[in-house]
Amino acid sequence: MTADNFGITALPNLETKLIAADSLTPIAALQMELRDPRIDETEQALTQANEHYFSARTSKTKRKWRDRIGDLRDELAQLLQADQFVAAETVAQLVHWNPFDQNTAAGFFDAQWMFQMNGGFDIVIGNPPYVRQEAIKHLKDAFKKNYDCFTGTADLYVYFFERAVTLLKPDGVLSFITSNKWYRAKYGTNLRKWLNQHTRLQQVLDFGDEAVFTAIAYPTIVIATRRPAEVIKPAADEQIRVLNWAQQAPIETFPAVFAAESFEVAQAELKDEGWQLEPPLQRQLLARIRQAGTPLGQYVHGRFYRGILTGLNEAFVIDGATRARLIAADPNSAEVIKPFLRGRDVNAGK
Incomplete structure (x- = not known):
């Protein structure tokens, strides 16, 4: 083609920048002190080889640097094992992963090994999977070992928060969309405490039970930055911009609605027992109610x-038509089919 491309440069080689990996599984930290200086030299050579491959423009040049990267990776793995800074099983994981094989996924994630990054990412954006704790029993021992926010009843997405923040550089940005149940559920206690200590929350958008996203129950969006250092408690002047979205306006008007209706909440007011993301007047009203009465827990x-707790709602929760059909087939069914309410069925004033 001879058409003018308006000076647009072709994309570089992105194969080694786009990977599939188990991001919740870290590898043992590569210790930095008292190690063979050849490790540092090989790491530097690997970084340079990846830079050359990234900008290569011909197939021949790509092959040259791809082979060089493979050799350096093998050499580095052998040096790490020989220096006894990495266990043999970890070396096996490192060597097995091939950054040029786009049809396989790594069983671990390590930014230093995969991208030669030591300082952390500028931003982590995610929509973690929603998997109930009953389905991840085989992973709980590893989660307990690797995550401070571990709770035996926590859904899978809880661990993605901690992992994402630890992958950020100081002041790096986290942007997640998840279920909002961890704001108040008991299994979110450790995560709520951990986030207050390690992140500066910037914005929280809580969509409640609005049907904004078909695949997510009670969605929320959290935007936060990683603190340069852990704190015991957020500072008094740290404010979060919060919006509890009520879909009374078209979603296209969201920026204007956020600007007009969002409100500030002091991060220090977010308690480990549960987060109250309400406007100031509502929080003051709740405080007066607590002072005047006896909490239910007490x-x-x-x-x-x-x-x-059904364990499988699809098997035990039926609609009115199914109820009528079952009773018509066997009148005794009326004695065992009972009505019940879920939280989403109860609304203010109803």
Whole structure:
């Protein structure tokens, strides 16, 4: 083609920049002190080889640097094992992963090994998978070992928050969309505390039970930055911009709605027991109610129960038409089919 490309440069080689990996599984930290100086030399050579491959313009040049990268990776793995800074099983993981094989996924994620990055990412954007804790029992021992926010009943997405923040550089940005249940659920206690200590929350958008996203129940968006250092408690002047979205306006008008209706919440007011993301007047009203009455937990001496837990709603929750059909087939079914309410069925004033 002879058409003018308006001076637009072709994309560089992105194969080694786009990877599939188990981001929740780290590898043992590569220790930096008292190690063979050849490790540093090989790491530097590997970084340079990746830069050459990234900007290569011909197939011949790409092959040359791809082969060089492979040799350096093998050499580095051998040096790390020989120096006993990395366990043999970790070396096996490193060597097995091939950055040029686009049809496989790595069983671990390590930014230093995969991208030669030591300082962390500028931004991590994610929509973590929603997997109930019953389906990840085989992973809990590893999560307990690797994550401070571990709770035996936590959904899978909880661990993605901690992992994402630890992958950021200081003041790097986290932008996540997840379920909002961790704001108040008991399994979110450790995560709420951890985020207050390690992140500066910037914006929280809570969509409640609005049907904004078909694949997510009770969606929320959290934007935060990693603190340069852990704190015991957020500073008094740290404010979060919050919006509780009520879909009374077209979603296209969201920026204007956020500008007009969002409000500030002091991050220090977000308690480990649960986050109250309400406007100031509502928070003041809740505070007066607490002072005037006895909290339910205190009244029942902490004896809370989960209520009905089916384990599989699709098998036990039926609609009215199915109920009528089952009773018509066997009148005794009326004795065992009972009505019940979920949280989403209860609204203010109803």
